[in-house]
Amino acid sequence: MPRPSLNLSANLPDPDGFYADLLAAHDGLSKAESDALNARLLLILANHIGERGLLREAIQLAASTYRQNNT
Amino acid sequence: MTKIFEVPLYPYQRHKDQDATTPVRRKVVIIGAGPVGMAAAIDLAQRDIPVVILDDNDRVSFGSRAICFSKRTLEILDRLGCGDANVEKGVTWNKGRVFFDTRDIYQFDLLPEDGHKRPAFINLQQYFFEQFLFERIQELAAAGKEIEIRGRNRVEAIGAHPDHVRLEVETPEGSYELHAEWLIACDGANSPTRRMLGLDFVGRVFEDNFLIADVIMKADFPTERWFWFDPPFNRGQSALLHKQPDDVWRIDLQLGWDIDREAEKRPENVIPRLKAMLGEDVEFDLEWVSIYTFQCRRMERFRHGRVLFAGDAAHQVSPFGARGANSGLQDTDNLCWKLALVITGDAPETLLESYDWERVYGADENIMNSTRSTDFITPKSEISRVFRDAVLDLTENHDFARPLVNSGRLSVPCTYDDGPLNGPDCDALPxxxxxxxxxxxxxxxxxxxxxxxxxxxxxxxxxxxxxxxxxxxxxxxxxxxxxxxxxxxxxxxxxxxxxxxxxxxxxxxxxxxxxxxxxxxxxxxxxxxxxxxx
Structure with missing residues (x-):
């Protein structure tokens, strides 16, 4: 069985609804509280994925996107 | 009461080698009578290899220093004939508890299965550990093994040659020259041997200070390793409490980088910090206080011809994880049988290259683990603190986050996967x-x-x-x-x-x-x- 790779096609049902939930969770939070929430959310999602290869790919993708937009 | 570390155990005595007209050649010379040097000497003597330890001191280490000795170390000590003495005196423990702020968020058991002679860890002051090794050396010497410790014999110069090592040894009665067919340097993190041979020791420095204190008090805390992240008594920093024999307790408090080290060591500053932790009414005496910083680094190679490095002289790690003395004992465990086979001519000298491969591999594993623990315990950036705190916040109510909590990954022996001495495996076996x-x-x-x-x-x-x-x-x-x-x-x-x-x-x-x-x-x-x- 080939190793699963990161799904980079649009995969979110109701994308606007998800985005609204994400923003709503941060409503009224300070920058520090928001950072903490994001960190908890990331850890929860990472644990759910539970696949080191996928997580490594996702980290690399996020890091390279940052660099591209800042060079 | 006189403490064991105040008594000269092996006072200077003139040796006939000092009066020899031509320098005497010894089979194996070990520099340093700490836990690692003494373990090496016992191992070699048990294999009938004559061995001399040179030590610049004449007694066991001052203060307790290393305290957590791992299951593997105890197994090695069993082979060296002094496991029982250490285990009987030590405090046996398997369990740890982690606190975040005022909350008790997590407990762990390091040896959750039966069927092992030795526990996951004992806590024992380094001076007792050294005393038991010293007593074993005396026992072997009395039984006719060629093993000796020369106190107040400080090596001042080293000359490495293809078939021997030349040592210039300073004593209270002047210096003498001694030749060693093989030299094992167990002279600690600041190894003078390493310096005299001009060898590298590269790695990472951690900008942090820790107050380490051993206090004597009657207290009924359980026999567990207690670790605090960001407690009220040491805000923004970490703390550790651990039991040792004879009502001695180890306390370790993170202090941060910008401090006055000399001032922080003074009792008038130490005692209020400890009272804040232990409670105003708890009575205690200070046995030993020190401030330390640490580095994670190693030598590029542990073997340089006829000079072999072991323990802190070869590699240094942060104390989180008890990977210092324990890994040093694994070094000598790995080295001594190989050196004995080479000395008796039963194996070629190239066997010693596997010491370098296997223990460099072990050191890298220890450095990786202890660096990761340090990055968790003492976050070095705002975002690393955010993630650390997120893990701790989730841990209290969610099992999944517990494996991420890193208050020190406690020493387990390294597996030499793909090691140069490994033969065939059989996948069907565990x-x-x-x-x-x-x-x-x-x-x-x-x-x-x-x-x-x-x-x-x-x-x-x-x-x-x-x-x-x-x-x-x-x-x-x-x-x-x-x-x-x-x-x-x-x-x-x-x-x-x-x-x-x-x-x-x-x-x-x-x-x-x-x-x-x-x-x-x-x-x-x-x-x-x-x-x-x-």
């Missing part, structure tokens, strides 16, 4: 006893498996017909035949679902190779490989 791993202890013959392994190579036969001994050149492996039929623990650890298995186990109790049946040529070839003959 992964935990694969080649490169330390043979896992188990009950056997009414005692314990590791106690029944020989000083040399062992051929552990489980339901396999095999001869009493197999030889490759001058090196032999002796059979230990066991019946795993009624012994579920032994079967689970060595057979998995298989009916039979044959393990070739090295003198340091690491598995060299394993099979499901006996084939003399295969065993001979694995034995030749494991003893550096092929």
């Amino acid at each position: 992964a935990r006893t694969r080649p490169g791993s330390v043979a896992c202890d188990a009950p056997a013959n009414g005692g314990w498996l590791l106690d029944q392994l020989g000083a040399g190579f062992t051929l552990l036969s489980l339901g396999v017909e095999s001869p009493e001994s197999v030889s490759a050149g001058p090196v032999s492996a002796t059979r230990l035949a066991l019946d795993a039929g009624e012994n579920d623990t032994l079967a689970a650890r060595y057979l998995g679902g298989q009916k039979a298995a044959l393990y070739l186990i090295r003198p340091d109790q690491h598995v060299a190779a394993r099979w499901k049946s006996f084939d003399e040529t295969a065993v001979q070839s694995a034995l030749a490989l494991a003893s550096g003959q092929s």
